[in-house]
Amino acid sequence: MLVLGIETSCDETACAVVRDAAEPARRIVSHSLFSQLREHAPYGGVVPEIASRAHIEHLDGLIAESLTAAGVTLVDLDAIAVTAGPGLIGGVMVGLTTAKALAYATGKPLIAVNHLEGHALSVRLSDSVPFPYLLLLVSGGHCQFIVAEGIGQYRRLGTTIDDAAGEAFDKTAKLLGLGYPGGPAIERLARSGDAARFDLPRPLWRKPGCDFSFSGLKTAVRLALESCGDAPTQQDKADLAASFQQAVLDIILDRARNAIALFDGMHGARQKDGTQRHFVAAGGVAANAALRGGLVALAEKHGMAFTAPPLNLCTDNGAMIAWAGLERFRLGLVDTLDAPARARWPLDPDAAAKPFAGAKA
Incomplete structure (x- = not known):
C-alpha cells in the first residue's frame, strides 16, 4: 500500500x-x-x-x-x-x-x-510503538500531554494556557538577537552559559494537573536582559539562554511527572498485557538534546521506555x-x-x- x-x-x-x-x-x-x-x-x-x-x-x-x-x-x-x-x-x-x-x-x-x-x-512510523502510550507533543504552536489509545482515540491530559514552548524559544531568541528559528540557536548558545545565573520563574511549578504556561517566563527573560544594561555581553546572553532552557526543562519535567501518574491511573503501572509502557515525545522542541536527556531519565525512573522519532x-x-x-x-x-x-x-x-x-x- x-x-x-x-x-x-x-x-x-x-x-x-x-x-x-x-x-x-x-x-x-x-x-x-x-x-x-x-x-x-x-x-x-x-x-x-x-x-x-x-x-x-x-x-x-x-x-x-x-x-x-x-x-x-x-x-x-x-x-x-x-x-x-x-x-x-x-x-x-x-x-x-x-x-x-x-x-x-x-x-x-x-x-x-x-x-x-x-x-x-x-x-x-519510526519505531512501531504499540498503543496505548503517553505522548508529549511540544512544538512552536502546540504543547500538550496526550494519551494515545488508538487511531483517532486520544485523551488530552493537559495543554498550554497561553504560549507554546516553541514560541517561547523563538521569542527569547529574538530578544537575544539570535535570529529564527529560535530553538536550535538557544540550544547552541546555552552550551557555554551558566544556567544558575538568572533566577527565572517556573509557572505552574508543582501545581496539580498537566497544563503549561510560558508567557510569564518570556516576560522574565526580557526583564533579566534589561538588567544587564544597554550592551549585554555575549556571556550575559549565553547565561540567559542557559537559564531559560533550564527553566523550560524544569517546567516540562514537573508537568510530565503528573502526566505519568495520570497515565498509570488510567492504564496501570504495568500494561495489562505485560508489554513495556512508553513515554513518547514529538514535535520540533523534542529535538532539543537537553529536553530529551531529561525525559529519558524521568521515563527510566518510572519504568517507562522513552521513545522519540528521529530528528x-x-x-x-x-x-x-x-x-x-x-x-x-x-x-x-x-x-x-x-x-x-x-x-x-x-x-x-x-x-x-x-x-x-x-x-x-
Missing part, C-alpha cells in the same frame, strides 16, 4: 510517499521538503501570507519530485493524505485544495489528517502525514471532497471545553 502525504500547515512545504512495510526503515519511500527559514528569518517568526505564497510556489514541484524519487505515478497510489488543520489557515488551504484536486482527478481516496495526529503517530521526523514533514493517512486508510477512514480546512482542530474535542487544572471555580 502506497500513500502520498502533503503538509503545508506552517512554514514547511513537504511531501512524502510511504508504504506499509513491516520494517520501519523501509516505510519512507521518498520525502521532499522546502524549508521557508530564509523567507521568514528577517521577521523573527512565521509570516502567514509569506508562508501561503511559498506553499503555492513550491508544492506542485515537490509532489512531482517525491513521486519521481519513489519511482511511482499518481495512478500507483492507494490514497492521498493531507494536513487539513490545525495550522495557518492559508497554508492549510493550499495543501488541502491541491490534494482534493489530485484525488478528484485520479479517483483516489482522500484522507484529511489532523496535523497533531501526524505528530502523535510519527513514532509508529527529521520531529519537525513538520510529509512522511508523518502520509503515515497517519495510511493508518487511517487501513481502518477505512476516508474523507469526502468537501472536507474543511481548519485553523483549530483538537485531537480530543471533549478536553477543549475543560478549564485548566489551576483555574479558580
Whole structure:
C-alpha cells in the first residue's frame, strides 16, 4: 500500500510517499521538503501570507519530485493524505485544495489528517510503538500531554494556557538577537552559559494537573536582559539562554511527572498485557538534546521506555502525514471532497471545553 502525504500547515512545504512495510526503515519511500527559514528569518517568526505564497510556489514541484524519487505515478497510489488543520489557515488551504484536486482527478481516496495526529503517530512510523502510550507533543504552536489509545482515540491530559514552548524559544531568541528559528540557536548558545545565573520563574511549578504556561517566563527573560544594561555581553546572553532552557526543562519535567501518574491511573503501572509502557515525545522542541536527556531519565525512573522519532521526523514533514493517512486508510477512514480546512482542530474535542487544572471555580 502506497500513500502520498502533503503538509503545508506552517512554514514547511513537504511531501512524502510511504508504504506499509513491516520494517520501519523501509516505510519512507521518498520525502521532499522546502524549508521557508530564509523567507521568514528577517521577521523573527512565521509570516502567514509569506508562508501561503511559498506553499503555492513550491508544492506542485515537490509532489512531482517525491513521486519521481519513489519511482511511482499518481495512478500507483492507494490514497492521498493531507494536513487539513490545525495550522495557518492559508497554508492549510493550499495543501488541502491541491490534494482534493489530485484525488478528484485520479479517483483516489482522500484522507484529511489532523496535523497533531501526524505528530502523535510519527513514532509508529519510526519505531512501531504499540498503543496505548503517553505522548508529549511540544512544538512552536502546540504543547500538550496526550494519551494515545488508538487511531483517532486520544485523551488530552493537559495543554498550554497561553504560549507554546516553541514560541517561547523563538521569542527569547529574538530578544537575544539570535535570529529564527529560535530553538536550535538557544540550544547552541546555552552550551557555554551558566544556567544558575538568572533566577527565572517556573509557572505552574508543582501545581496539580498537566497544563503549561510560558508567557510569564518570556516576560522574565526580557526583564533579566534589561538588567544587564544597554550592551549585554555575549556571556550575559549565553547565561540567559542557559537559564531559560533550564527553566523550560524544569517546567516540562514537573508537568510530565503528573502526566505519568495520570497515565498509570488510567492504564496501570504495568500494561495489562505485560508489554513495556512508553513515554513518547514529538514535535520540533523534542529535538532539543537537553529536553530529551531529561525525559529519558524521568521515563527510566518510572519504568517507562522513552521513545522519540528521529530528528527529521520531529519537525513538520510529509512522511508523518502520509503515515497517519495510511493508518487511517487501513481502518477505512476516508474523507469526502468537501472536507474543511481548519485553523483549530483538537485531537480530543471533549478536553477543549475543560478549564485548566489551576483555574479558580
